[in-house]
Amino acid sequence: MLISEETRKKLAELKDKYPTRQASIMPALHLVFDEFGYLGVEQLDEAADIIGVSRLDMNETASFYTLFPKQKVGKYLIQVCTNLSCALMGADNLVEYLEEKLGIKLGETTPDGIFTLWNVECLGSCGTAPMMQVNDEYYEDLTREKVDELIENWRKGEGS
Amino acid sequence: MEKILFKHIDTPDQNKIETYMANGGYTALPKALKEYKPEELVEMVKKSGLRGRGGAGFPAGVKWSFLPKGTDRPVYLIVNADESEPGTFKDRQLLEYDPHQTLEGTIISAYAINCHDAFIYFRGEFAYAAKVMERCIEEATEKGFIGKNILDSGYDLNVHIFRGGGAYICGEETSLMESIEGWRALSRQKPPFPAGEGLWRCPTIINNVETLSNVPHIVNKGAEWFASIGTEKSTGTKIYCLSGHVNRPGNYELEMGVNLKELIYEYGGGILDDRPLKAVIPGGSSTPVLKADEIDVKMDFESLAAKGTMLGSAGVIVMHDGTCMVSALHRLIHFYEHESCGKCTPCREGTNWMQKILTRMIRGEGKPEDVDLLFDIASNVIGNTVCPLGDAAAMPVMSFVEKFRDEFDNICNGGKPKGTLKFPFK
Ligand SMILES: Cc1cc2nc3c(=O)[nH]c(=O)nc-3n(C[C@H](O)[C@H](O)[C@H](O)COP(=O)(O)O)c2cc1C
Ligand code: FES
Numbered sequence: 001m002l003i004s005e006e007t008r009k010k011l012a013e014l015k016d017k018y019p020t021r022q023a024s025i026m027p028a029l030h031l032v033f034d035e036f037g038y039l040g041v042e043q044l045d046e047a048a049d050i051i052g053v054s055r056l057d058m059n060e061t062a063s064f065y066t067l068f069p070k071q072k073v074g075k076y077l078i079q080v081c082t083n084l085s086c087a088l089m090g091a092d093n094l095v096e097y098l099e100e101k102l103g104i105k106l107g108e109t110t111p112d113g114i115f116t117l118w119n120v121e122c123l124g125s126c127g128t129a130p131m132m133q134v135n136d137e138y139y140e141d142l143t144r145e146k147v148d149e150l151i152e153n154w155r156k157g158e159g160s
Numbered sequence: 161m162e163k164i165l166f167k168h169i170d171t172p173d174q175n176k177i178e179t180y181m182a183n184g185g186y187t188a189l190p191k192a193l194k195e196y197k198p199e200e201l202v203e204m205v206k207k208s209g210l211r212g213r214g215g216a217g218f219p220a221g222v223k224w225s226f227l228p229k230g231t232d233r234p235v236y237l238i239v240n241a242d243e244s245e246p247g248t249f250k251d252r253q254l255l256e257y258d259p260h261q262t263l264e265g266t267i268i269s270a271y272a273i274n275c276h277d278a279f280i281y282f283r284g285e286f287a288y289a290a291k292v293m294e295r296c297i298e299e300a301t302e303k304g305f306i307g308k309n310i311l312d313s314g315y316d317l318n319v320h321i322f323r324g325g326g327a328y329i330c331g332e333e334t335s336l337m338e339s340i341e342g343w344r345a346l347s348r349q350k351p352p353f354p355a356g357e358g359l360w361r362c363p364t365i366i367n368n369v370e371t372l373s374n375v376p377h378i379v380n381k382g383a384e385w386f387a388s389i390g391t392e393k394s395t396g397t398k399i400y401c402l403s404g405h406v407n408r409p410g411n412y413e414l415e416m417g418v419n420l421k422e423l424i425y426e427y428g429g430g431i432l433d434d435r436p437l438k439a440v441i442p443g444g445s446s447t448p449v450l451k452a453d454e455i456d457v458k459m460d461f462e463s464l465a466a467k468g469t470m471l472g473s474a475g476v477i478v479m480h481d482g483t484c485m486v487s488a489l490h491r492l493i494h495f496y497e498h499e500s501c502g503k504c505t506p507c508r509e510g511t512n513w514m515q516k517i518l519t520r521m522i523r524g525e526g527k528p529e530d531v532d533l534l535f536d537i538a539s540n541v542i543g544n545t546v547c548p549l550g551d552a553a554a555m556p557v558m559s560f561v562e563k564f565r566d567e568f569d570n571i572c573n574g575g576k577p578k579g580t581l582k583f584p585f586k
Pocket of ligand 1: 211212213214215216217218220240241242243244245328329330331332333334366367368369371372547548549552
């Protein structure tokens with residue numbers, strides 16, 4: 001069993017919370033994602049069994065939602081918004097700078113497994129562009145200096 | 161003008177119940193419960209002229225009155241906090257800084273429509289806002305504003321939080337319901353409309369965060385007061401989201417019908433680096449673009465419609481003369497292609513095809529006939545899809561090509577994109 005006792009308990013509580021069991025799928029996806037940082041088929045199957053829906057329905061729904069990576073990603077999942085308002089304010093330069101700094105291209109993870117770099121669509125933060133989301137947090141009005149500082153801090157936290 | 165929704169947006173700790181109450185919060189709720197019958201509240205909201213702030217501008221009270229009378233099925237209220245229309249970022253600010261205002265509006269509105277289970281659907285990325293709201297629901301429950309027999313009125317209400325998973329289509333009301341029900345968020349054919357058959361096939365009302373946040377103020381100050389603000393048919397204030405090439409981007413709560421030019425040059429402090437303006441998208445990425453000489457227009461539902469565009473979600477995206485319109489459009493179509501739910505063919509195939517054409521254009525591989533082809537595809541998508549996402553993708557394409565045709569022709573005849581947008585992502 002992959003899912004922790006604590007998450008299993010929370011999942012079990014979802015089972016009969018809504019008019020249909022199927023409706024506990026979205027909250028369940030978030031619980032599994034919060035624990036693992038991605039949704040693997042094995043975790044989804046386990047969760048499906050706990051909330052009492054078919055494994056197929058669980059996986060089918062999960063596959064629709066791009067917020068949840070389906071494979072393991074870096075400890076820090078950096079998602080730069082490259083939609084229009086951010087692009088107008090230099091999101092492309094930000095992506096380039098991050099690629100250079102991390103030594104990876106968009107879509108890749110650093111060999112030490114610490115950073116993954118993605119570009120995403122509008123995050124509802126267009127007035128503070130350019131911006132990025134890293135795990136659950138928003139980082140706005142980004143400049144090179146701010147990015148330097150953030151990356152240094154995260155690297156330090158990893159002791160490298 | 162006195163601000164309504166943003167009056168306390170900068171007040172420290174406004175997202176805590178004590179501060180919210182010290183500033184007059186939760187005075188409308190007891191008033192609504194004690195002094196009004198549900199149907200009187202519906203009437204009041206109708207009279208106020210309050211129109212939906214989520215994009216379509218449908219009168220809220222009228223929508224509520226579509227619910228079947230005397231139904232024995234549960235009635236649901238959904239608060240649409242999916243906010244994903246590019247250029248829009250107002251609901252997030254309301255939810256992070258003054259969430260009790262939205263919550264109080266939700267409780268009153270739920271009472272007005274005889275609903276006992278309300279759902280707030282946050283876009284998945286709004287993790288912080290959802291966490292704040294979770295705490296607010298606890299605070300309000302402790303005070304007896306949510307739960308059983310609210311303030312001794314005999315009225316019961318539960319408020320549930322749902323979080324999405326990064327899909328723009330979940331902002332569309334029928335897809336949102338599919339998502340809560342636990343399915344892939346494929347839009348439903350309408351009719352039936354949600355008021356008749358919505359969540360779990362029960363009568364359901366869906367409203368935007370900003371729409372419902374106005375309700376406590378209408379209860380406190382009256383429908384006439386609200387109707388006296390703004391224009392005759394677009395009443396109240398509006399939170400305009402200003403982004404792109406302006407000196408002071410951000411959210412501005414102003415009277416409905418503020419002049420777009422004034423919004424950009426006075427409130428927004430003018431164009432970045434004092435460059436000439438080229439184009440403005442007035443109501444979020446889905447609304448037809450305006451040229452620089454078309455911005456002397458009032459920002460309300462009717463005035464923008466008269467100019468062939470829409471108020472939408474009031475996401476104003478400003479572009480100066482350094483913007484390549486082909487690249488800008490490519491960025492938007494890339495979005496719609498990614499976000500199409502894939503249920504109906506015109507939207508799924510149309511957005512993909514348009515995206516491919518625009519990608520080859522900005523790579524310098526466009527053919528002269530591509531410009532007409534692009535327009536032709538868009539005009540065959542519009543009006544032919546299950547939900548309005550297809551229209552939302554087609555409208556920018558048609559307006560960009562119509563108004564900036566020379567740039568498209570230039571790029572398809574060997575010219576280079578002139579602008580700062582770099583990557584042909586994908
Ligand atoms: C593709 C698409 C995306 C939408 N996204 C949102 C959204 O993020 N937030 C929102 O409130 N309404 C959104 N809407 C509009 C909703 O379908 C619905 O009309 C609205 O929530 C109703 O609330 P209102 O009457 O208060 O505006 C979207 C519509 C479409 C077609
Ligand atoms: S365009 Fe980047 S947050 Fe909206």
